[in-house]
Amino acid sequence: MSRAGPVRLSRLSRLRRDPGKAGVGSGVGGGAGGGAAGGADDQAMVRLLREGDEGAFMALVARHHGPMVRLARTYVQSDASAEEVAQEAWLGLLRGIHSFEGRSSVRTWLFRILVNQAKTRGVRERRAASEPLFAPLFEPAVETAVGADRFGPLGSWSTPPLPWPAPPDPAVAAETLAVVSEAISALPPRQRQVMSLRDVHGFTAAEVCDLLELTDANQRVLLHRARARVRGRLEAYFEEVGG
């Protein structure tokens, strides 16, 4: 039954980048449960799904459904809509499983189905309201990582960042997670998509560019703005608890 042979496997592993390392010098851990839908694991998963293994399907659901609903929500108008789109995507995965050729990871394929359906749905919902799916990509055109008032006339720090408590006590650590989670939720949709996929779920830059149809450079600008906003929010939080 398995149409995926060793040739597919090598093609797959070439496509796959190390998911745990977001970039040179970053030393960033992979996203929680993001996991690389890896070559061998993917092969096994595809085989199980083709055999109709419910446990394997639900394991995949447990890993990806939450992130899928969140991503869908950036396209559609309601939580209920996002939930429906994610369910449709799962059905799309199942219906396509016998013809899946393994040119991408299962995860990338699944999220591509999701984004396509969410986009279609989002456009339909907005057509009624006659507004575009997203605001222009970079608005405002210039958004600085740190407020200009923090620098002197020559561009050196006048109000440098204060050190953060390290290592934080457990209560602060839990609170820190909540602050970051809220800060990400509050990002503009395109920034939220990119930072969630990259930093929370551990997708590679290439996967995100492919899914969201962004150029490398645009993906980086969105990630930059998103991370800068979240860092700023954390900084404000540490000032509150520290002062």
Place this chain on the structure above:
Amino acid sequence: MSPSPDLSCQELVELVTEYLEGALPARERARLESHLRGCGACAGYLDQMRHTIRVSGRLSPDDITSAQHDALIDVFRRWKAG
């Protein structure tokens, strides 16, 4: 204050993501690293950015609710039944 007259702190903070993504040309990267070696505030800023990314990576995906679980089991069983 800036040890590198051609790269200010204000410019550096805008290059941090390109740096972490490995997208800076070698010369730019060297310039940035030289600035970092002489500027504790910018080194601190970079550390905070890394910390922010690390914390983001520790956010756990939401557990699915039992309603979601049941709905997806249903999707699966209907698909399997053909």
